[in-house]
Amino acid sequence: MKPLKNDTYLRALMRQPTDYTPVWMMRQAGRYLPEYKATRAQAGDFMSLCRNAELACEVTLQPLRRFPLDAAILFSDILTIPDAMGLGLYFETGEGPRFERPVTCAADVQRIGIPDPEGELGYVMNAVRTIRRELQGEVPLIGFSGSPWTLATYMVEGGSSKAFTKIKKMMYAEPQTLHLLLDKLADSVTSYLNAQVAAGAQSLMIFDTWGGVLTPRDYNEFSLQYMAKIVDGLTRESDGRRVPVTLFTKNGGQWLEAIAATGCDAVGLDWTINIADAKRRVGDKVALQGNMDPSMLYASPERIEQEVASILEGFGHGPGHVFNLGHGIHLDVEPEHAGAFIESVHRLSRSYHAG
Amino acid sequence: MKPLKNDTYLRALMRQPTDYTPVWMMRQAGRYLPEYKATRAQAGDFMSLCRNAELACEVTLQPLRRFPLDAAILFSDILTIPDAMGLGLYFETGEGPRFERPVTCAADVQRIGIPDPEGELGYVMNAVRTIRRELQGEVPLIGFSGSPWTLATYMVEGGSSKAFTKIKKMMYAEPQTLHLLLDKLADSVTSYLNAQVAAGAQSLMIFDTWGGVLTPRDYNEFSLQYMAKIVDGLTRESDGRRVPVTLFTKNGGQWLEAIAATGCDAVGLDWTINIADAKRRVGDKVALQGNMDPSMLYASPERIEQEVASILEGFGHGPGHVFNLGHGIHLDVEPEHAGAFIESVHRLSRSYHAG
Numbered sequence: 001m002k003p004l005k006n007d008t009y010l011r012a013l014m015r016q017p018t019d020y021t022p023v024w025m026m027r028q029a030g031r032y033l034p035e036y037k038a039t040r041a042q043a044g045d046f047m048s049l050c051r052n053a054e055l056a057c058e059v060t061l062q063p064l065r066r067f068p069l070d071a072a073i074l075f076s077d078i079l080t081i082p083d084a085m086g087l088g089l090y091f092e093t094g095e096g097p098r099f100e101r102p103v104t105c106a107a108d109v110q111r112i113g114i115p116d117p118e119g120e121l122g123y124v125m126n127a128v129r130t131i132r133r134e135l136q137g138e139v140p141l142i143g144f145s146g147s148p149w150t151l152a153t154y155m156v157e158g159g160s161s162k163a164f165t166k167i168k169k170m171m172y173a174e175p176q177t178l179h180l181l182l183d184k185l186a187d188s189v190t191s192y193l194n195a196q197v198a199a200g201a202q203s204l205m206i207f208d209t210w211g212g213v214l215t216p217r218d219y220n221e222f223s224l225q226y227m228a229k230i231v232d233g234l235t236r237e238s239d240g241r242r243v244p245v246t247l248f249t250k251n252g253g254q255w256l257e258a259i260a261a262t263g264c265d266a267v268g269l270d271w272t273i274n275i276a277d278a279k280r281r282v283g284d285k286v287a288l289q290g291n292m293d294p295s296m297l298y299a300s301p302e303r304i305e306q307e308v309a310s311i312l313e314g315f316g317h318g319p320g321h322v323f324n325l326g327h328g329i330h331l332d333v334e335p336e337h338a339g340a341f342i343e344s345v346h347r348l349s350r351s352y353h354a355g
Numbered sequence: 356m357k358p359l360k361n362d363t364y365l366r367a368l369m370r371q372p373t374d375y376t377p378v379w380m381m382r383q384a385g386r387y388l389p390e391y392k393a394t395r396a397q398a399g400d401f402m403s404l405c406r407n408a409e410l411a412c413e414v415t416l417q418p419l420r421r422f423p424l425d426a427a428i429l430f431s432d433i434l435t436i437p438d439a440m441g442l443g444l445y446f447e448t449g450e451g452p453r454f455e456r457p458v459t460c461a462a463d464v465q466r467i468g469i470p471d472p473e474g475e476l477g478y479v480m481n482a483v484r485t486i487r488r489e490l491q492g493e494v495p496l497i498g499f500s501g502s503p504w505t506l507a508t509y510m511v512e513g514g515s516s517k518a519f520t521k522i523k524k525m526m527y528a529e530p531q532t533l534h535l536l537l538d539k540l541a542d543s544v545t546s547y548l549n550a551q552v553a554a555g556a557q558s559l560m561i562f563d564t565w566g567g568v569l570t571p572r573d574y575n576e577f578s579l580q581y582m583a584k585i586v587d588g589l590t591r592e593s594d595g596r597r598v599p600v601t602l603f604t605k606n607g608g609q610w611l612e613a614i615a616a617t618g619c620d621a622v623g624l625d626w627t628i629n630i631a632d633a634k635r636r637v638g639d640k641v642a643l644q645g646n647m648d649p650s651m652l653y654a655s656p657e658r659i660e661q662e663v664a665s666i667l668e669g670f671g672h673g674p675g676h677v678f679n680l681g682h683g684i685h686l687d688v689e690p691e692h693a694g695a696f697i698e699s700v701h702r703l704s705r706s707y708h709a710g
Contacts, residue, residue: 163650163685164650165650165653165685165687168648168650168651168653169650169653169654171650172650172651172653172654172658173653173654173655173658212606212627213627214627214648215626215627215629215648216627216628216629217629217665218648219627251567251606251627253609254608254609254627254628271570272567272568272569272570272571272606272609273571273609274570274571274572293523293569293570293573295518295519295520295523295524295526295527296523296527298520298523298524298527298528299524299527299528300528303527303528310572330518330520332520
C-alpha cells in the first residue's frame with residue numbers, strides 16, 4: 001500500500017490540527033455527474049454497478065478526478081446487508097428500493113442469519129480492495145453501512161416509507177421481535193464494517209437516515225443502543241493508524257449529546273442545526289461533520305460561498321470540523337456548483353486553522 | 356350562541372387551572388372512522404366535502420359523538436387559500452394534493468391577490484358558522500390554517516414534496532420573490548383566521564408542517580417571521596373571551612424558544628421531543644400541546660395507557676398541557692384505540708391537577 005498523501009480528513013476526525021477544513025460530499029459519486037451516468041449505463045442496473053468491483057471503483061474515483069476532495073467513499077448501497085440476508089433487493093423505477101420478501105413476523109426474524117462479509121457480501125470487499133489500491137494513497141477511503149434501525153425500516157416496510165406504519169406496529173406490539181432483528185443487524189453491521197477495514201477502509205460511517213422519526217426514548221432503545229453496540233465492536237486501528245467512526249442520524253439534532261457519548265469519533269449533522277450550537281454542546285467530545293443544506297448547491301457560486309463562510313464562522317477556529325453537506329447531493333445539481341463549494345471550503349477555511 | 360359547557364381546552368391553553376388535561380386529536384375527523392368514509396362517499400370528492408357546510412359540519416361532529424373530546428376542529432383542507440388564489444387544487448388518488456397552476460416565477464407571485472374570506476373562501480366561513488351552531492356550546496371550536504411557508508411549499512412544488520427542490524431553488528436564487536409570496540400568504544392567513552373567529556372559531560391553530568426542512572436561519576427568515584406577523588394581526592378576543600393561538604412546526608423541536616417568543620399562547624409538539632424538556636425550556640411562556648406518536652395507536656390499549664402515563668408524568672403537575680398526538684391520526688387506526696387513548700388521558704390526568 002502506498003502511504004497516505006493527504007490525511008487532512010483523518011486528522012480532522014481526531015480533532016488534530018490541519019492546514020484547512022477537509023471536505024467531502026455525501027453521495028459524491030452519483031447521478032449529478034455525467035460520467036457516473038455513463039458508467040451506470042454500462043453496468044446495467046444499480047446493483048450490477050455495486051457488484052462490479054472495477055465499475056464501483058470507477059464511479060468512486062470519478063468525483064476525485066473533478067474536485068480536490070479530501071476523502072473517497074466506497075460506492076455501494078445501504079441495503080446490501082438485508083439483500084445478503086435473503087430479502088431480495090430490487091429497484092422499481094422512480095420508486096426507490098424494494099424487497100421481494102419483507103420481514104413480517106417473528107418467524108421471519110428468526111430465520112435471518114448473519115451474512116458472511118467475504119461470502120454473500122464479498123463483492124463489497126472486492127470493491128473496497130480495488131478502490132483502496134486504485135486510490136494510490138491520494139486520500140483516505142471511507143467505508144460505511146446503514147444503521148440497524150434504518151436497515152430494519154426498509155426490511156419491515158418492504159421499501160421506502162413515509163409514516164413507518166409497519167415497523168412502528170412491530171415496535172409497539174412486539175418489541176422483542178424488533179429487538180431480535182436489530183440485534184442481528186448490529187452483529188451483521190459490525191462484521192461487515194470490520195471486513196471493510198480489513199479490506200482497506202480507513203474510516204467508517206454509519207448512516208441512520210430514519211432515526212429522526214422516533215421519540216427520544218425509542219431512538220435510544222431502538223436505534224442508538226445498536227449503533228453504540230457496533231461502535232464497541234469495531235476495529236479501531238489499521239496499519240498502525242486510528243480508524244475513526246462517524247455516526248449520522250438525520251433529524252438527530254436534538255440528541256447530539258447521546259450520540260457523542262457512544263464512543264464514536266465524530267457526529268454528522270444535517271442542516272437543521274446551527275453548527276455553533278452543536279460545537280458548544282458536544283465539541284469537546286467529538287469532531288463534527290456537516291452541515292450545508294444540499295439545496296444550497298442550486299444557488300449561485302457567490303451564494304454558496306457566503307453559506308460556506310457562515311458555516312465556517314459558526315464552527316470557528318481550531319480543529320475538529322469535516323465540511324460536508326447535511327445529506328446527499330441532489331441528482332440535478334450542476335457539477336460546477338459542487339466544485340465551487342469545495343473550492344470555497346478550502347480557500348476560506350485556512351484562516352480558521354492559522355497559528 | 357349557547358354558553359360554553361366545557362372550557363377545559365381553552366383554560367389549559369391560557370395555563371389556567373383545570374380538573375384534568377384536555378385532549379383532542381389532530382385529524383380527529385377522518386378516514387379511520389367508518390362514518391366519515393360514508394359521509395365522504397356521499398359528498399363525492401374531498402373538496403366537495405369541504406365546500407358543503409352541512410357535510411363538513413357532520414364530519415366535524417362525528418368524532419365528538421364517539422369520544423369525549425375537549426375540542427372540535429373545523430373540517431377543511433390546509434390548501435384552501437392557495438386554491439382561492441387561483442392555483443386550481445385537485446387530488447390525484449394516492450398522490451396527495453396537486454395544483455394545476457403552480458407558482459414558478461416572480462410574475463406568478465405578482466399576479467396573486469389576497470382572497471376574500473367571505474368571497475372565494477366563504478364556504479369555509481359557512482362551515483364554521485354551521486359547526487359552531489350545531490356544537491351547541493359542548494366544546495370550543497378550533498379554526499386553523501397552514502403556515503405561509505407550508506402553503507408556499509405546495510404552491511411552488513405543485514404538490515407534496517420530498518426534497519423541496521423547487522422552493523429551495525427559489526429561496527436561494529430569488530429570495531425576494533419568495534418573500535413577496537410569503538408576505539401575501541401571511542396577509543391572506545391573517546384575514547382568513549380573523550374571519551374564522553368572526554364566524555365562530557374560539558381558538559386558532561397554525562400548522563407549519565414543513566418548517567422542519569429548513570436551516571435554523573432560514574426557518575426564522577422564511578417561516579417563523581411570517582407566523583409571528585400573523586399572530587400580531589389576529590383578533591385575540593371574541594365574545595369577551597381570549598382566542599388562544601397555537602403554533603405547530605413539525606420537526607421544530609430545536610426551535611421552541613423562538614416559536615414561544617412570537618406571542619402565541621401555545622406551542623404544538625411532535626413526538627421527537629421529550630415534553631419534560633419542552634416544558635423546562637418554554638413552559639413559563641406558553642402552554643404545550645402534544646405529543647404522543649400517532650403510531651402508538653396501533654399498540655394495545657394497555658400500551659397506549661402506559662404511553663399516556665409517561666407523557667403526563669413528563670409534563671408533571673399543574674396547568675398548561677393540552678394532550679394530543681404529535682401529528683395527525685393515521686387512517687388505519689382502530690377507533691377503539693383512539694377511544695382508549697382519550698379515556699386514559701382523562702382518567703390518568705386528574706391526579707396531576709389535584710390541589
